[in-house]
Amino acid sequence: MQRIHLDHSSSKSIHPQVIKIMMPYFSQKHGNPSTIYSQGHEAKEAIEDAREGVASLIGAKSNEIIFTSGATESNNLAIRGVSYRNRTKGDHLISSTIEHMSVINPLKYLGKKGFKTSYIPVDRYGTIDLEVVKKTIDNNTILASVIYANGEIGTIEPIREISEIVHSKNAYLHVDAVAAAGQIPIDVKKDNIDLLSLSSNDLYGPKGVGALYIKEGTRIQPIIYGGGQEKGLRSGSENIPGIVGMAKAAEISSRNMNNESRRLRALRDNLITGILDTIKESYLNGHPTMRLPNNVNIRFKYIEGESLILSLDMEGVSASSGSACTSKTLEPSHVLRAIGLPHEDAHGSLLFTLGSGNEEEDINYVLSILPRIVKKLRKISPLTPKSLLEDT
Amino acid sequence: MQRIHLDHSSSKSIHPQVIKIMMPYFSQKHGNPSTIYSQGHEAKEAIEDAREGVASLIGAKSNEIIFTSGATESNNLAIRGVSYRNRTKGDHLISSTIEHMSVINPLKYLGKKGFKTSYIPVDRYGTIDLEVVKKTIDNNTILASVIYANGEIGTIEPIREISEIVHSKNAYLHVDAVAAAGQIPIDVKKDNIDLLSLSSNDLYGPKGVGALYIKEGTRIQPIIYGGGQEKGLRSGSENIPGIVGMAKAAEISSRNMNNESRRLRALRDNLITGILDTIKESYLNGHPTMRLPNNVNIRFKYIEGESLILSLDMEGVSASSGSACTSKTLEPSHVLRAIGLPHEDAHGSLLFTLGSGNEEEDINYVLSILPRIVKKLRKISPLTPKSLLEDT
Amino acid sequence: MYSDKVLEHFRNPQNMGEIPNADGVGTVGNPVCGDLMTIYIKIKDNRIDDIKFKTFGCGAAIATSSMTTVLAKGKTIEEAMKITRKDVANQLGGLPPVKMHCSNLAAEGLHKAIEDYQKKVEKK
C-alpha cells in the first residue's frame, strides 16, 4: 500500500533533481575546497554557486550565507554566537513562547550563564504580542530571536513590525525561518533581518545541512572551532554534496513557490473545512488566515493525539501531534499551551503538514477515515459526553 | 585523462556500496526517528543499527556512539563538553604540538576562558614524548586530547602508554582517530580510551557526518542545544542517510582493513623508496616504521611545496603539502615545524596519501614524472647549490 | 515502537465500555498528563465476573487497559490484586521505556476498583 505522508514538517523526501545533482559530488567530484589542485577548485566553485542559490531564496547576498549542519546548529550559532560577541553591549535577550527547542534551549543555557531572557507571549492564534515586545525591549537588549512562522500551528508572525521595534533599540533580529522558507516569500532586506536560519530538508533537500544568513557587518563569533572554513564561522570539511543539494532545493523552491503554495493552500482549506464540518467539537489551532499554506492543526475534544496518530498510521497515513522533537517527552506541546489550550485539549491535537506529493485524493481519503477513527476513540474515552456519542 | 588521486586525507570518493545503501533513505525511507508511525520506527532502527556498525570498528558498545556532523564537531564536543562539565574537578588540559586545528582551536578558546593548556612536544619523528606527559600531568588535569596518528606525517602515537599515564591521574583521554581509523586496528577498550573522534569521509563514507565514542559514565555536556536527540548530547534532526552511510563505510573498513593496509603499505614503501633513491636531498618526514599504511610525506630541499603540487596537478596527479585545512594560510604546517624542520624545509614538503583506487601503476607514474619536476623547480630556485644542478 | 501485541489490543480493545451498576469503579491518571482510565468490575463469588474500561490516552494507555481487563477477568479478588504494571507490560511484549510510567496505570485502576468494591461491602 502506498502510504500517505502528511507529516512534512518532520521529514521530507528529497526532490529527485536534488539527488541527481548531488551524485557526482559523492564520487568523481569529491574534492576538498581547501586544496589547490583541479578538484579543489571545482569544489570551491560548487560551494560559491550554492551560496548564491540559497541567498536568492531569501533576497540575501551570497557572501551573507554560511553553511551549517542543520537548522539546530544555525539557531545555536546565531543565538550564542551573537550573544557572546556582543556581551559588552548588553545582556538582555528576547524571544517568544512558541519557539522551537533549538531556540529555547540555547537561550536557557545563556540564562544560566548570566544573560537575562524574556519570552514574549502570543495571543490565542499564536501571534506574537507587539505591545509586549515594545514594553520588554530596552537599551540592554542585544538580540531578539523569533520564529518566522510556527511549523506546528502554522501561524505567520508580523516579522516586519517586530524588526522595526527591535532595530529601534539597535538590537539584532534573528529569525528561525525553517518552517516558513519555501512556503511563503521571505525577503531579509525588506524585513531588515540580521540573521536567519534555514534547513535543507524542509526545502526537500538532504538532511544534515542548513544555512545561516548573517547580514554583512553583524558581530558574531563561532560555536565550533577548527580549520577556519566558512570565514571561520563554521569550521569543518565542507559537506559539498549536501551543500550543493540544499542550493538546488532552494532554487526549485523559489521557482515553484507561487504555484505550489496556491495548490497546497487549496488542499489545506479542503482538509480543514472537511474536518470541522464533519466532526463535532473539532477546532482549528493557529491563525485562520495568517497561516502557512501547508499547515492543518486540529484539536478533537475528549481524545488524545497519539492514539489518533497510531490509528491513522494503521490506515496508512503519517501524521503528527506536534513538533517531532517534543514527542520524546510526554508533555503536551509548549506551543499549544502557549496559545492557551488546557492540557487535555493540547493532548488532543492532530497536525497534518502537506507537501509536494499530496493530491486531492489524499485529502479525501483522510476525510473518509477520520470521522470513524475519532468516533471510535471517543467511544473509548471516559471524558466524552454521552450526548455526543449518541448524536452520531 | 584519468586523474591520479593521492590526496586521500583531504577527501575521498564514497564507496559505491555506501551510496547504494544511502539512496532509499533520501526518498521512500525518509522518516524522522522521533515520529511514532512506521517510517519513524524504520529510521530509529536504521540509526541504532548504524551505531552498532560504527562501534564495531573501534571495539566500542553501540550505546557509546553519538553521531555528529563531522570530526571537527566531534573534537569540539569532546574537548569543550568534557572541560566545562568537569570544571569543578580541575582546569588543566593537555594536548600535543601535532594536533589538528579542530583540537588546537577549541583548546585555545578554553585557554581564553581560564583553562590552563599544555602542549606536549614530539621528537623528530613526531612521536609524543611520554616523559613530558608524565611531568606535565597533575591532579588538576581533567582531560588529555591526543591524536591517534597524525594524517600529515603518518606517525602513530603510543596511545596505550599515554592512556596509562593519563588515567593514573584520573583524567579523561580523548583521541582524535580521524586519520588512523580504517587504516590500523583500534580498540578503545584495550587502549582504555574515554572519547574518540571519527570522520565518515575518511572511511569512504559521506561527508557531513562523524561520530564521537563516549565511554559509558563519562561526564560530558553538549555544545549544541535543542530537541535532545542523541541522548541530549547532539540535538538536531538526525542525518539518517549520512549516518547509515557512515556505518556501512565503517563496516567495509573493518572487513577490508587487513588486506587493504597490507596492499597500501607495499605501495607506500615503493613510493618512498623510489623517491629517496632517485631524488637527491629528499627526506622522509615522520616515523619510518610506526607509520600509517597510506602516508608518504617527503621533503625536497630548495623548493616549495605548492609549486610541486601545482606541477603534479598539471600532469594529472592530486597531492597535498600538508593538512588541507592549513593551506588557507601561508604559514608552513605547524606539524612539520613541531618535528623540528626549519621553515624552508617545512615549506618544501609533499604529502601523498594513498587510498582504495590507487594501483602500482599510479606509483610508477609518479616516480616517472617527479624527478623531472623537482629538477625543474630546483633549477628555478635561488637556493639550490650549483653542484646539485650539475650533478643530475 | 510498540509491540504487535500492543497494537493488537489498541486496534481491538477487549472489554471496552462501562458497567452501569458496577460493584466497584476505579479511576486513575489525570487528563493533564494525557492519561485517564476508569475500570468497572462486577464481582460474583469473590471472582471478577465482568470487567470493563474506558480510557483517554495514548496507544499504550488503551492497550494496557485492555490487557489488564483480560488478565483480571475470572480471577479471584486476591489474585487480581496481585496483578502488577509489570505483568501487564510483560503480557504485552514490553512497552517503550517512556511509556512505562505514565501510560501503564491500568493495574492501579483495577486495584482501586477492587478497593472500591471492598469498601462498599464493608459498609453493607
Next chain:
Amino acid sequence: MYSDKVLEHFRNPQNMGEIPNADGVGTVGNPVCGDLMTIYIKIKDNRIDDIKFKTFGCGAAIATSSMTTVLAKGKTIEEAMKITRKDVANQLGGLPPVKMHCSNLAAEGLHKAIEDYQKKVEKK
C-alpha cells in the same frame, strides 16, 4: 584558483636563470615565509637590456617573477621603476587574495635590482 595566465607563466617561466655579471641584483622575500626571489638586470642605454630571475616559492611567486621580467624587459629604468605589484597581478589576470601580499614581490625585486645598479653607477 589561478588564472590561465598564471598557470602559463608557471609552466613556462620567461627569463628564468641568472646573469653572471649582472649590472644590478635585487633579492626580496624570505624562505621562512616560503618565498625568495632574485632579479638580475643588465642595463644598456638606460634600458633594461636583459633580465632574469630565480625564485623559491609557490606558483604565484614563480609566475609573478616571470611576468615582472617580461614587463620590464626593454623598458627604461624610469619606466621599470613604475611597474607595481598591481600591474603584475593585472597582467596575470589577477591573483588569489591570499597570494597578493606575500608571493607578489617580484616588482620590489626589480626595483631593488635597479637601485643596486644605480648605487654601483654612483660609486664609479
